[in-house]
Amino acid sequence: MPKTATRPIPADAATTPFTFVDAFAGCGGLSLGLKRAGWECLIAIEKDPFAFETYQANFLRGGTPLGMRWPEGVAEKPWEISAFRQECAAFLEGIRGQVDLLAGGPPCQGFSHAGRRQADDPRNRLFEDYLSLVQDLQPKAVLIENVRGFTSDFGRGMPGEGRNFAAELKERLAETYATVDTILMASDFGVPQARPRFFLVGVRRDLSSAEGVGSFFRKLHGQTRSFLAARGLAQGTTARDAISDLEVARAGTMDCADSAGFSAIAYDGPLSAFQRVMQQGHSKAPGDTRLARHAPEIQARFADIIRSSGEEGRLNQVISPDLRRKHGLKKIAIRVLDPLAPAPTITSMPEDLLHYREPRTLTVRENARLQSFPDWFQFKGKYTTGGLARRTEIPRFTQVANAVPPLLAEQIGACLAHVLGS
Numbered sequence: 352m353p354k355t356a357t358r359p360i361p362a363d364a365a366t367t368p369f370t371f372v373d374a375f376a377g378c379g380g381l382s383l384g385l386k387r388a389g390w391e392c393l394i395a396i397e398k399d400p401f402a403f404e405t406y407q408a409n410f411l412r413g414g415t416p417l418g419m420r421w422p423e424g425v426a427e428k429p430w431e432i433s434a435f436r437q438e439c440a441a442f443l444e445g446i447r448g449q450v451d452l453l454a455g456g457p458p459c460q461g462f463s464h465a466g467r468r469q470a471d472d473p474r475n476r477l478f479e480d481y482l483s484l485v486q487d488l489q490p491k492a493v494l495i496e497n498v499r500g501f502t503s504d505f506g507r508g509m510p511g512e513g514r515n516f517a518a519e520l521k522e523r524l525a526e527t528y529a530t531v532d533t534i535l536m537a538s539d540f541g542v543p544q545a546r547p548r549f550f551l552v553g554v555r556r557d558l559s560s561a562e563g564v565g566s567f568f569r570k571l572h573g574q575t576r577s578f579l580a581a582r583g584l585a586q587g588t589t590a591r592d593a594i595s596d597l598e599v600a601r602a603g604t605m606d607c608a609d610s611a612g613f614s615a616i617a618y619d620g621p622l623s624a625f626q627r628v629m630q631q632g633h634s635k636a637p638g639d640t641r642l643a644r645h646a647p648e649i650q651a652r653f654a655d656i657i658r659s660s661g662e663e664g665r666l667n668q669v670i671s672p673d674l675r676r677k678h679g680l681k682k683i684a685i686r687v688l689d690p691l692a693p694a695p696t697i698t699s700m701p702e703d704l705l706h707y708r709e710p711r712t713l714t715v716r717e718n719a720r721l722q723s724f725p726d727w728f729q730f731k732g733k734y735t736t737g738g739l740a741r742r743t744e745i746p747r748f749t750q751v752a753n754a755v756p757p758l759l760a761e762q763i764g765a766c767l768a769h770v771l772g773s
Contacts, residue, residue, distance in 0.1 A: 531567050588693065596626050
């Protein structure tokens with residue numbers, strides 16, 4: 352067992368919030384959920400300027416419900432983990448052994464079955480950066496989130512054939528941490544999205560609470576019904592429950608405040624319990640409702656796809672080959688929302704998902720609702736990007752798609768606090 356720092360524990364430790372470091376923080380979905388569960392964020396590490404600007408706007412600027420204090424002596428800027436470890440070694444040493452949780456999810460593009468799935472994708476090396484931070488900080492607990500493909504072996508003929516990153520992760524943590532992992536479906540936790548994701552929780556073996564980690568996910572599922580009921584929510588929240596108040600036919604449009612020449616969805620109040628919870632006292636119209644400028648012929652195509660998908664019983668599924676041929680489409684991933692079910696997994700490609708009623712793609716805010724972000728949460732940076740920039744920029748749509756749903760993260764945070772406090 353590596354030695355841990357012996358910095359004195361505060362006299363009021365019993366009432367001191369659990370602390371966490373958020374690695375690969377993105378726009379802050381995981382941080383938001385943990386903070387709602389009573390955790391205190393010591394620092395968030397995120398390299399993308401757009402995503403970090405979003406994090407700053409929501410956690411480091413005045414007027415937001417769950418602000419945090421950035422540590423003195425550390426530049427408040429986007430950081431790559433390797434540079435952070437080198438330049439902020441003194442900060443890491445100062446909190447070594449005193450951090451309750453290192454949370455995060457290394458970028459998933461090389462693991463995802465939705466992408467090209469390459470074991471040698473350079474972004475997969477960030478998996479090593481996470482493990483290096485574990486060694487630097489020696490936190491009491493670790494929390495890792497990733498796509499379901501993280502658990503799959505790379506197949507025959509692929510670079511890295513036979514490699515399984517989830518198995519490697521567990522093996523390399525095993526000496527110091529008792530771990531448990533599973534695939535969680537976000538819709539089981541009140542999120543209006545059928546989003547399967549790998550989660551691993553580990554607790555340091557020298558702590559008595561490590562004995563309870565094996566039952567963590569059973570406890571998590573066991574608390575969900577009461578957690579949601581206390582907020583006036585239920586499992587099985589549908590896409591319509593999430594975004595019906597943002598239908599253009601009901602709410603109308605207005606000029607987009609941050610994009611000249613674009614229209615945005617206006618607002619006329621919530622229609623469902625989920626929408627009221629997402630408002631959280633936010634009295635203004637939600638932001639990030641900029642509408643795409645679809646040409647009339649594209650709107651006509653979308654209208655036919657929406658109608659035909661409903662008739663074919665293919666809502667929430669990729670459109671049929673017949674529809675692709677009819678409209679000369681090469682893209683396979685287009686789906687139409689089912690209003691009476693949770694949405695399929697949100698992606699970074701706005702054109703992957705069409706509204707269930709209106710001939711258009713979804714807005715950033717509608718995707719954010721399907722991820723359970725509250726209406727006060729702001730997104731910054733470009734709305735979209737393209738070409739080679741997709742590998743280096745994280746615009747608003749991608750920030751939303753990459754995030755851990757805050758409603759699920761909050762429940763994980765509450766359950767983990769219970770385990771560590773036992």
